[in-house]
Amino acid sequence: MIEMRGIDKSFSGVHVLKKVDFTLKKGEVHALMGENGAGKSTLMKILSGIHMRDEGTITVAGREVVYKHPKQAEKDGIAVIHQELNILPELTIAENLFLGNEKTVKNLGWMKTKEMNRMAAEQLEQLGLNVKPTTLAKHLSVGKQQIIEIAKSLMTNAKVIVMDEPTAALTDREIDTLFTTIRKLKEQGVSLIYISHRMEEIFSICDRITVLRDGESIGTKVIKETDFDEIVSMMVGRQLGERFPIRKSKIGNVKLAVEGLTRKDEFKDVSLEVKAGEILGISGLMGAGRSELVETIFGYRNEDQGKILIDGKPLKLKNPQDAIEQGIAFVSEDRKSKGLVIDFSIRDNLNMSNLTTLSNKGWMVHGNELSLYKEMVSRLSIRSSGSEQKAKSLSGGNQQKVVIGKWLGMRPKVLILDEPTRGVDVGAKKEIYSIMNDLADQGVAIIMVSSELPEIIGMSTRVAVMCEGKLMTTLDKHEFSEERIMHFATGGDKHVRK
Amino acid sequence: MFGNKRLTSLLGMLGPFIGLLLIVTIITILNPSFLTIDNLLNVLRQVSINALIAFGMTFVILTGGIDLSVGSTLAFSGAVTATMMASGIDPLIAILSGLIIGTLLGAFNGFIIAKGKVAPFIATLATMTIYRGLTLMFTDGRPVSGLGESTLFEMMGKGYFFGIPVPAMTTMVTFLILYLLLKKTTFGRRVYAVGGNEEAAILSGISATRIKIYVYSLTGFLAALAGIILTSRLNSAQPTAGQMYELDAIAAVVLGGTSLTGGKGWIVGTIIGALIIGVLNNGLNLLGVSSFFQQVVKGSVILLAVLLDRKKA
Ligand SMILES: Nc1ncnc2c1ncn2[C@@H]1O[C@H](COP(=O)(O)OP(=O)(O)OP(=O)(O)O)[C@@H](O)[C@H]1O
Numbered sequence: 023m024i025e026m027r028g029i030d031k032s033f034s035g036v037h038v039l040k041k042v043d044f045t046l047k048k049g050e051v052h053a054l055m056g057e058n059g060a061g062k063s064t065l066m067k068i069l070s071g072i073h074m075r076d077e078g079t080i081t082v083a084g085r086e087v088v089y090k091h092p093k094q095a096e097k098d099g100i101a102v103i104h105q106e107l108n109i110l111p112e113l114t115i116a117e118n119l120f121l122g123n124e125k126t127v128k129n130l131g132w133m134k135t136k137e138m139n140r141m142a143a144e145q146l147e148q149l150g151l152n153v154k155p156t157t158l159a160k161h162l163s164v165g166k167q168q169i170i171e172i173a174k175s176l177m178t179n180a181k182v183i184v185m186d187e188p189t190a191a192l193t194d195r196e197i198d199t200l201f202t203t204i205r206k207l208k209e210q211g212v213s214l215i216y217i218s219h220r221m222e223e224i225f226s227i228c229d230r231i232t233v234l235r236d237g238e239s240i241g242t243k244v245i246k247e248t249d250f251d252e253i254v255s256m257m258v259g260r261q262l263g264e265r266f267p268i269r270k271s272k273i274g275n276v277k278l279a280v281e282g283l284t285r286k287d288e289f290k291d292v293s294l295e296v297k298a299g300e301i302l303g304i305s306g307l308m309g310a311g312r313s314e315l316v317e318t319i320f321g322y323r324n325e326d327q328g329k330i331l332i333d334g335k336p337l338k339l340k341n342p343q344d345a346i347e348q349g350i351a352f353v354s355e356d357r358k359s360k361g362l363v364i365d366f367s368i369r370d371n372l373n374m375s376n377l378t379t380l381s382n383k384g385w386m387v388h389g390n391e392l393s394l395y396k397e398m399v400s401r402l403s404i405r406s407s408g409s410e411q412k413a414k415s416l417s418g419g420n421q422q423k424v425v426i427g428k429w430l431g432m433r434p435k436v437l438i439l440d441e442p443t444r445g446v447d448v449g450a451k452k453e454i455y456s457i458m459n460d461l462a463d464q465g466v467a468i469i470m471v472s473s474e475l476p477e478i479i480g481m482s483t484r485v486a487v488m489c490e491g492k493l494m495t496t497l498d499k500h501e502f503s504e505e506r507i508m509h510f511a512t513g514g515d516k517h518v519r520k
Numbered sequence: 521m522f523g524n525k526r527l528t529s530l531l532g533m534l535g536p537f538i539g540l541l542l543i544v545t546i547i548t549i550l551n552p553s554f555l556t557i558d559n560l561l562n563v564l565r566q567v568s569i570n571a572l573i574a575f576g577m578t579f580v581i582l583t584g585g586i587d588l589s590v591g592s593t594l595a596f597s598g599a600v601t602a603t604m605m606a607s608g609i610d611p612l613i614a615i616l617s618g619l620i621i622g623t624l625l626g627a628f629n630g631f632i633i634a635k636g637k638v639a640p641f642i643a644t645l646a647t648m649t650i651y652r653g654l655t656l657m658f659t660d661g662r663p664v665s666g667l668g669e670s671t672l673f674e675m676m677g678k679g680y681f682f683g684i685p686v687p688a689m690t691t692m693v694t695f696l697i698l699y700l701l702l703k704k705t706t707f708g709r710r711v712y713a714v715g716g717n718e719e720a721a722i723l724s725g726i727s728a729t730r731i732k733i734y735v736y737s738l739t740g741f742l743a744a745l746a747g748i749i750l751t752s753r754l755n756s757a758q759p760t761a762g763q764m765y766e767l768d769a770i771a772a773v774v775l776g777g778t779s780l781t782g783g784k785g786w787i788v789g790t791i792i793g794a795l796i797i798g799v800l801n802n803g804l805n806l807l808g809v810s811s812f813f814q815q816v817v818k819g820s821v822i823l824l825a826v827l828l829d830r831k832k833a
């Protein structure tokens with residue numbers, strides 16, 4: 023179907039892709055893996071005409087092509103679902119789906135809204151998404167928006183679909199639907215390129231895998247003939263060992279507790295506590311109110327009822343400054359809209375939450391800024407061309423590390439992480455886990471919201487499971503299992519009793 | 521590899537400066553008397569009012585906002601100072617009162633925008649009208665004159681200091697302070713952060729509310745300063761002073777390369793932008809271009825500058 027040979031690409035002197043070869047067969051699901059910044063997204067952007075290659079050839083269905091614009095690739099049946107969502111929040115779902123390909127009366131520009139809505143509804147149903155096509159996109163969760171993106175590429179009758187980390191923001195149930203769709207597409211002869219950092223997914227739906235490392239293609243394998251360890255060592259160039267490093271921290275006193283915390287329509291009567299040296303996992307499906315809960319603890323939202331206690335003392339946290347003053351740090355989900363200023367340099371992003379400590383009587387001290395940058399680059403192995411590189415030109419995983427780095431600088435007592443490893447490669451994931459462990463060892467109390475069950479199970483001391491705004495249960499380490507957590511996350515006994 | 525990037529960004533920053541040089545060259549070729557010391561000092565004095573307002577506007581625009589009420593604030597503060605002076609109150613107190621009033625009017629803008637969550641364009645469109653109305657009520661719609669004799673006050677608009685017009689000196693000193701404020705202090709970082717991504721800034725513990733109130737207050741203060749300088753220069757306060765000044769200020773900021781969407785820009789660009797507008801005004805007058813056609817030229821230069829800026833990005 024597609025043959026890319028000797029693809030070479032540099033961005034203002036930085037060599038990002040080095041003679042990369044990549045082939046895609048008809049009807050296969052081809053995984054593309056590699057560490058953050060390995061060049062996966064860039065390779066796909068070259069395939070789809072967003073970036074121009076410096077060297078190399080691309081043949082699509084036997085014909086050599088040079089795309090200068092994504093529209094041209096789209097004409098040849100190549101659709102890309104990018105890592106960064108391209109949803110227009112003020113438009114309806116149907117309008118988003120047909121954006122640029124609107125159905126009009128005799129092509130005169132008068133839109134056939136009804137027909138578009140009907141077709142959109144069909145598409146949504148196929149993907150198992152239970153929303154009206156006239157809903158405004160901004161009312162959808164990130165996960166649902168992602169599904170809209172997928173639906174959008176399906177509408178164009180693509181022959182090749184590239185999915186760049188499509189599941190990063192999806193819940194397990196949504197992922198199941200996506201996989202069903204992928205298998206259906208495969209039967210119809212559609213080829214897929216699938217980028218993900220989640221190994222389980224690669225093994226369950228991909229046929230072949232190509233690994234990139236530092237912009238070079240390391241090799242292509244048939245999935246059935248390879249295993250987890252081989253892929254990881256291809257990716258990182260060494261053995262990685264245990265996926266979840268062991269932690270031996272001493273559990274201390276209760277650092278943070280919430281009692282009967284309630285916010286209308288978001289979560290109700292939540293009580294939990296986290297001790298020094300402990301990692302409390304919060305699990306649940308998308309929309310269970312987990313992010314809302316932790317944002318409330320951080321003072322970004324204000325509770326309607328209930329108490330937040332730190333070291334046993336009830337505190338009123340009106341805004342994030344109050345929380346930070348109490349030593350609470352918060353790594354938000356959705357780094358692009360809530361975590362980073364994408365036009366800022368890495369240095370400025372790291373500074374943002376540490377301005378007071380980095381300055382002297384209000385004056386910025388450049389040396390302090392640079393030492394924070396250096397510390398974080400080495401602690402988190404952030405890959406960049408220097409402190410002044412703009413956050414927007416970093417790979418997704420390195421962006422995430424910058425967001426985490428912002429908070430390590432303040433030496434928090436309580437660290438809240440919302441989906442800390444979303445879009446982060448295996449090696450870096452392990453680094454993040456090690457950092458969490460180190461912090462726990464130093465007596466930091468950690469709350470981790472995560473949609474990845476292996477991560478929840480591998481890292482947590484205890485797990486709180488939420489469903490539809492209610493805290494269903496808190497499980498201890500010996501009670502963990504995927505089944506048990508999912509049982510509570512989907513409503514628990516409530517549904518059984520019915 | 522890195523030098524390359526530095527170079528492009530340097531060229532980007534030099535853009536407005538090259539534009540200014542180009543305009544100065546063309547005007548000088550057409551009329552050499554432009555490049556005399558006397559005339560240049562004249563330009564500096566004329567530029568200072570717009571530059572002061574545009575400095576404030578830069579901060580506001582960096583936070584992603586806009587302030588249309590600066591002209592009215594200028595008029596109101598000028599009128600307050602003039603009225604107090606005309607009734608024999610100590611000039612220093614009169615000047616300080618004008619400055620405080622301007623700051624308060626600005627703070628009110630900031631309050632509505634940050635706390636009331638009203639879009640800056642709408643909020644300041646409303647206060648532009650309100651402040652103008654207040655000025656007209658306060659002065660009964662008549663110019664305030666008979667300000668008495670005060671060296672301090674006369675110096676502000678008409679004086680010279682080592683041969684340089686005092687307004688130009690005031691502008692330079694203000695520029696230096698604001699440059700440092702923006703570039704070297706935590707406040708400056710916060711201004712950029714709020715404009716770059718407000719939500720991320722708030723989640724990083726930055727009070728966007730407070731920053732916005734400060735920024736609009738600063739703009740009010742600078743508009744008042746400009747108003748007092750103008751009053752001193754004219755030796756009277758006109759209730760209709762400062763109309764459309766907001767547009768020249770916004771133009772100066774945009775010519776200087778600051779992005780209207782916030783988070784990107786710098787104050788050095790603004791001073792060059794203000795100079796471009798000032799040089800155009802002065803030069804076109806010298807060349808005897810009709811005032812109607814002057815507007816066409818000024819507008820076209822702004823368009824051209826913005827189009828060139830687009831190309832670069
Ligand atoms: N527009 C750009 N300008 C400069 N450098 C860029 C640009 N886009 C990407 N890069 C650099 O190219 C490298 C590869 O980035 P790319 O986004 O392809 O990585 P990736 O493999 O998709 O990583 P991730 O898994 O984190 O998404 C990174 O080092 C990144 O900083």
Ligand SMILES: [Mg+2]
Nearest residue numbers: 062063105418
């Ligand atoms: Mg990527």
